[in-house]
Amino acid sequence: QVQLVQSGSELMKPGASVKVSCKASGYTFSRYGMNWVRQAPGQGLEWMGWINTNTGNPTYAQGFRGRFVISLDTSVSTAYLQISSLRAEDTAMYYCARETSGLIDYWGQGTLVTVSS
Amino acid sequence: QSALTQPASVSGSPGQSITISCTGTSSDVGGYNYVSWYQQHPGKAPKVMIYEVSNRPSGVSNRFSGSKSGNTASLTISGLQAEDEADYYCTSYTTNNTWLFGGGSKLTVL
Numbered sequence: 001q002v003q004l005v006q007s008g009s010e011l012m013k014p015g016a017s018v019k020v021s022c023k024a025s026g027y028t029f030s031r032y033g034m035n036w037v038r039q040a041p042g043q044g045l046e047w048m049g050w051i052n053t054n055t056g057n058p059t060y061a062q063g064f065r066g067r068f069v070i071s072l073d074t075s076v077s078t079a080y081l082q083i084s085s086l087r088a089e090d091t092a093m094y095y096c097a098r099e100t101s102g103l104i105d106y107w108g109q110g111t112l113v114t115v116s117s
Numbered sequence: 118q119s120a121l122t123q124p125a126s127v128s129g130s131p132g133q134s135i136t137i138s139c140t141g142t143s144s145d146v147g148g149y150n151y152v153s154w155y156q157q158h159p160g161k162a163p164k165v166m167i168y169e170v171s172n173r174p175s176g177v178s179n180r181f182s183g184s185k186s187g188n189t190a191s192l193t194i195s196g197l198q199a200e201d202e203a204d205y206y207c208t209s210y211t212t213n214n215t216w217l218f219g220g221g222s223k224l225t226v227l
Contacts, residue, residue, distance in 0.1 A: 035216065037218075044120070044204075044206060044218060044219070044220050044221035045155070045157075045163065045206050045208075045218045045221065046120075046218060047208070047215065047216040047217065047218055049215075050216075059214060059215065061118075061215055062118060095162060095163075097163075102149075102150075102151035102168070102169060102210060103151075103153060103165065103168040103169065104153065104165065104208070104216070105165055105168075105174070107162040107163055107164075108162065109162055110162055
């Protein structure tokens with residue numbers, strides 16, 4: 001069965017960097033895109049960007065260009081989200097989610113990133 | 118790009134029907150049939166309930182249905198049940214080759 005398993009919660013200091021992983025199993029990794037979605041505490045879902053798992057080419061939403069990097073390691077069927085220069089407002093749950101032709105179907109369990117001094 | 122517009126809250130009694138709207142522009146909802154609806158219970162990951170405006174994934178109850186008219190998509194839940202109480206989000210593909218979510222609607226089953 002399709003599974004997206006994300007890395008565990010992170011407690012980070014402002015200014016640091018964090019890298020969240022999303023390991024896929026149960027399907028052919030390169031046939032589906034991978035999206036990243038942010039959800040701040042008590043807030044709604046916010047699409048951050050996605051990566052073409054065939055070409056490795058990422059696309060970012062307007063508010064997520066610069067400090068956010070989406071990458072892949074196809075040898076281990078894993079997508080990554082790296083956030084640099086962390087700020088308090090980056091505190092959120094981060095989800096990876098698989099996409100196929102206009103449908104985001106399977107989601108990871110989420111990774112809570114807390115930024116606090 | 119601003120989020121798609123959804124009512125912040127909707128409510129209904131068990132057995133009733135409710136409809137949640139999702140308003141965008143011709144650059145997103147009105148321009149594509151790639152509109153999906155997600156259900157999210159507290160502390161859980163979202164679950165797709167409707168995709169491509171009106172299609173239901175296997176395993177989703179036929180009490181959930183979707184439609185679209187112009188720049189507004191709608192999710193209707195008929196025969197409300199207590200377990201339907203959750204947050205609901207719409208999303209649409211856009212002309213920028215990106216996805217855009219709605220602000221979310223909290224459904225309360227009275």
